[in-house]
Amino acid sequence: xxxxIRPAGxxxxxxxxxxxxIAAASAxxxxxxxxxxxxxxxxxxxxFEDSFKAHVYPAFTAATGIEVESITQPNSTDxxxxxxxxxxxxxxxxxxxxYSRDTIVRASRIGDILKPLGDVNADALDDDxxxxxxxxxxxxxxxxxxxxxxxxxxxxEAPTSRADFWNGExxxxxxxxxxNYNSYFLDITAVTFFGGTDVLSTREGIEAVVAKVAELxxxxxxxxxxxxxxxxxxxxxxxIAGMYYHDVAGIMAADGFPIQSVFPKEGNxxxxxxxxxxxxxxxxxxxxxxxxISSMPEKQALMSRMIGTAPLMTQEAAGLSDxxxxxxxxxxxxxxxxxxxxxxxxxIKETWDKxxxxx
Numbered sequence: 614x615x616x617x618i619r620p621a622g623x624x625x626x627x628x629x630x631x632x633x634x635i636a637a638a639s640a641x642x643x644x645x646x647x648x649x650x651x652x653x654x655x656x657x658x659x660x661f662e663d664s665f666k667a668h669v670y671p672a673f674t675a676a677t678g679i680e681v682e683s684i685t686q687p688n689s690t691d692x693x694x695x696x697x698x699x700x701x702x703x704x705x706x707x708x709x710x711x712y713s714r715d716t717i718v719r720a721s722r723i724g725d726i727l728k729p730l731g732d733v734n735a736d737a738l739d740d741d742x743x744x745x746x747x748x749x750x751x752x753x754x755x756x757x758x759x760x761x762x763x764x765x766x767x768x769x770e771a772p773t774s775r776a777d778f779w780n781g782e783x784x785x786x787x788x789x790x791x792x793n794y795n796s797y798f799l800d801i802t803a804v805t806f807f808g809g810t811d812v813l814s815t816r817e818g819i820e821a822v823v824a825k826v827a828e829l830x831x832x833x834x835x836x837x838x839x840x841x842x843x844x845x846x847x848x849x850x851x852x853i854a855g856m857y858y859h860d861v862a863g864i865m866a867a868d869g870f871p872i873q874s875v876f877p878k879e880g881n882x883x884x885x886x887x888x889x890x891x892x893x894x895x896x897x898x899x900x901x902x903x904x905x906i907s908s909m910p911e912k913q914a915l916m917s918r919m920i921g922t923a924p925l926m927t928q929e930a931a932g933l934s935d936x937x938x939x940x941x942x943x944x945x946x947x948x949x950x951x952x953x954x955x956x957x958x959x960x961i962k963e964t965w966d967k968x969x970x971x972x
Contacts, residue, residue: 650679652899655686655707659841660864661920668919673906679899687839688793689716689886697726700892708894709903711755711886714744715795715954720889721746728890731901735908742885742925752887753904756913756922759859759874759881759946760797767871768853775805775877778854784832789843789855792836794965795958797882798856800949802826805879810950816960819953823964827971836969847872860921863940880945885925917941 654670656662662685670681684707686692693716699706712720720726721744729749742754764771769783778784790798800810803822812818834852837843840861846852848870859881862874888907890900906912913924914931921941924931928938954961 650677650899651682652679652709652896652903653682653684653705653707654903655684655692655710657688657711657840658685659839659844660861661840661858664864664920669907669912669916672912672915673903676906677899677902679902681903684710686710688796689713690793690795691838692716693720693726696720696891697723700726703893705891705893708891708896709888709900710891712752712889713884713886715951717744717752717887717889718951718955719958721748721751725892727751728892728894728897730890730904731897733901733904733908735904737910737913737930738908738925742887744887752889753908754925755886755888755907756916756920757883757885757925758922759883759943760791760801760856761859761862761874761881761943762854762877763847763857763862764854764873764875765847765850765871766873768850771873771875773878775801775879778832779829781832784854786832786834787853788829788833789835789837789846789852789857790829790833791843791856792838792969794962795954796856797884797949798826799823799961799965800882800947801856801879803950804947810947810953813950813953813957813961816957819957819961819964823968827968830968859943860923860941863921874943876943876945878945880947881943882949883923883946884949 656665662683666683670683674680686707689712692710693712695706696710717727729751730753733750733753735743735753738754743750744752762772762775778788799813799819799822802825803810803812806825807818807822812822835842835846837846840858843852843855843857844861844865847857847865859874862872865872888904890897894900910926910931913926914933916922917924917931917933918937923941924933
């Protein structure tokens, strides 16, 4: 079990007060001459978006003079539908948006949703975090995150195994889990009870894992579709444990809320988000500047320190201390079975939705 460690003295309230001044002081380059340039950037709501608005966007504007309009987007799967409909209607809800790896592949297969990125320098990022399809580079990694086991430590002792969630005596009607079929709770269940995520490679295996999740339903108080719902439920103690994001939990804990992020013996899932440009966007140059700056080691370190996301490079490359790195990462961790969600997306969604409908 690994308890979240935040850098000494760090509180989110203090960081928000420091805000743009701290961000602008980071070594991101000299500010450009004032220009009437802007870009709309989508990010997940709640603390996540608030932190981007307080720390990341001001740093970018200070370095370039480009103003950022923050757009709240839901999970990348639902957002993909929004962006697909927008492209068909000739509108651009956001120029740059955050997409998970499987959603980028799905968008690429659909076509006419993502636009090849321009002259972006992302050499500092590991190559695994750059996505190229037949049209060119369409995704540049933004940050990494973990879907974590979280508990209210004032109410319940942190378990060493996620299997404890199936214990009705402790967790009946008290868990908060993601409602989305591709939030990787299937992978978590597979690792916990089926020896790994390979079981999701067959339809029989998918059905078996979903059936195991169904056994958990009496213990679930909230199936959340937006992270702000889980955030509020934990604050109100409507739920005392569940599935949430390691980074956001850390921000909440630093702000004084009773939440603890735990790495159980089965591990937590690690995923990453990528910046992608809308096909009808006319902000190619602005997007390239944002991606180039956000890929710099010092900017990745800024995001780790101020937002709590894991950098897309080594600890040494980002220049993070041991405590700073521990605050945004942990072990053990495992990668979801992305191929299953791509090849059997419809079957997984139908099976999952049927399970939810019977609750």
